[in-house]
Amino acid sequence: MNTDDTDREIIDSIERWTERELRPVARRFDHADEYPEEIVEQMKGLGLFGATIAPEYGGLGLSASTYARLVMTIASVWMAPVGIFNSHLIMAACVQRNGTEAQKRRWLPRFATGEIRGGIGLTEPNAGTDLQSIRTVARRDGDDYILDGTKTWITNGVYGSCFGVLVKTDPTAQPRHKGMSMFLCEKGQGFKAAKKIRKLGYKSIDSAELVFEGFRVSAENLIGGVEGRGFQHAVGGLELGRINVAARGAGIAAGALRDALRYAQQRETFGKPIAQHQAIQLKLADMATRVEAARLLIEQAARKYDTGERCDLESSMAKLFASEAGVENSLEAMRIFGGYSYSTDFDVERYYRDAPLMCIGEGTNEMQRIIIARQLIERNPV
Numbered sequence: 001m002n003t004d005d006t007d008r009e010i011i012d013s014i015e016r017w018t019e020r021e022l023r024p025v026a027r028r029f030d031h032a033d034e035y036p037e038e039i040v041e042q043m044k045g046l047g048l049f050g051a052t053i054a055p056e057y058g059g060l061g062l063s064a065s066t067y068a069r070l071v072m073t074i075a076s077v078w079m080a081p082v083g084i085f086n087s088h089l090i091m092a093a094c095v096q097r098n099g100t101e102a103q104k105r106r107w108l109p110r111f112a113t114g115e116i117r118g119g120i121g122l123t124e125p126n127a128g129t130d131l132q133s134i135r136t137v138a139r140r141d142g143d144d145y146i147l148d149g150t151k152t153w154i155t156n157g158v159y160g161s162c163f164g165v166l167v168k169t170d171p172t173a174q175p176r177h178k179g180m181s182m183f184l185c186e187k188g189q190g191f192k193a194a195k196k197i198r199k200l201g202y203k204s205i206d207s208a209e210l211v212f213e214g215f216r217v218s219a220e221n222l223i224g225g226v227e228g229r230g231f232q233h234a235v236g237g238l239e240l241g242r243i244n245v246a247a248r249g250a251g252i253a254a255g256a257l258r259d260a261l262r263y264a265q266q267r268e269t270f271g272k273p274i275a276q277h278q279a280i281q282l283k284l285a286d287m288a289t290r291v292e293a294a295r296l297l298i299e300q301a302a303r304k305y306d307t308g309e310r311c312d313l314e315s316s317m318a319k320l321f322a323s324e325a326g327v328e329n330s331l332e333a334m335r336i337f338g339g340y341s342y343s344t345d346f347d348v349e350r351y352y353r354d355a356p357l358m359c360i361g362e363g364t365n366e367m368q369r370i371i372i373a374r375q376l377i378e379r380n381p382v
């Protein structure tokens with residue numbers, strides 16, 4: 001079987017799993033804001049915690065294109081579970097790209113099975129977009145470092161046990177990024193999740209504040225083994241991260257379209273299905289066009305990423321357009337569902353609550369526009 005066949009098979013099995021296992025429980029878990037343990041166990045079995053980890057370290061080694069399709073499939077039904085394995089895979093990708101061979105052999109196989117799960121800790125109460133303003137510090141002490149500081153909004157913060165944590169090893173360095181490093185930190189004495197953050201959407205998945213108080217971590221856990229590269233490690237994964245967030249946004253947009261298209265053919269007003277009213281048709285047409293445009297932008301960015309071409313412009317465009325498509329389509333689905341959109345008996349209210357996060361994560365859409373414009377100018381000098 002060639003790679004295309006294998007990838008097709010993986011997508012098919014994810015489609016079947018999404019329909020069989022995820023759709024029936026999504027509404028219940030979301031409304032209860034309950035961590036979906038049973039779903040996590042199933043995702044382990046499907047290999048999702050190793051989806052993009054190389055086969056030599058026990059993962060599936062999926063291409064960005066296949067991974068994006070897989071993410072879109074799941075997010076079209078319920079976006080939140082994607083965060084459980086994706087944030088974990090961002091940490092794994094950071095080790096795979098930047099770690100020493102010993103670090104890869106030590107961590108990646110256990111990340112791939114989901115035996116150790118976690119995420120990435122960049123954001124702090126005072127620093128999100130401006131990452132170089134972080135205040136968490138790591139001081140060298142013999143063969144160890146001692147960490148002090150607070151991270152916030154960290155996905156998988158409560159149920160995960162291991163995180164790639166961005167710190168300052170030299171808080172006085174200029175430029176500031178030269179004093180930044182990244183460590184793999186496993187929870188233990190001096191490192192705990194202090195608070196689960198209550199949210200508008202993206203329920204069931206835990207977003208938490210992580211606190212480090214005199215936390216001792218071995219110098220062996222410094223990713224890449226050299227200080228001063230943490231900022232590059234953090235931003236180096238952004239192209240893939242943006243393709244992924246784009247796929248989540250496109251998934252929500254596709255789910256909103258699917259549900260609205262069905263509802264519009266069932267609901268009648270003035271003696272005919274609302275799908276026969278032109279005002280509703282205009283919405284459906286715009287929604288479908290957004291989904292296809294988002295899909296094509298994502299495919300283009302992922303294809304470039306897979307062939308090793310530069311794709312910062314393309315991944316930013318995909319992220320910007322697809323995440324806004326998620327917001328617009330979920331709002332249009334709300335309008336098409338009328339009063340029932342407000343009912344928790346339907347899924348559209350969840351899409352509407354989940355979609356805005358995609359405009360924030362992996363660089364806000366304001367920042368994407370700035371990146372796109374800068375790239376345009378750089379690539380088209382006069």
Ligand SMILES: Cc1cc2nc3c(=O)[nH]c(=O)nc-3n(C[C@H](O)[C@H](O)[C@H](O)COP(=O)(O)OP(=O)(O)OC[C@H]3O[C@@H](n4cnc5c(N)ncnc54)[C@H](O)[C@@H]3O)c2cc1C
Pocket residue numbers: 087119120121122123126127128129130152153154155156199202207357360361362363364365366367370
């Ligand atoms: C549910 C959820 C999960 C998250 N998961 C994680 C996680 O797992 N790990 C992690 O590290 N972080 C995580 N985050 C944090 C997320 O990455 C940040 O919220 C995001 O980077 C934005 O940072 P901020 O919230 O501090 O906003 P700010 O940086 O304060 O920005 C506020 C506003 O100002 C705009 N702005 C800022 N600077 C500029 C500029 N130079 N030019 C123009 N506009 C600008 C922004 O676009 C935004 O509109 C998560 C956030 C949420 C809500």
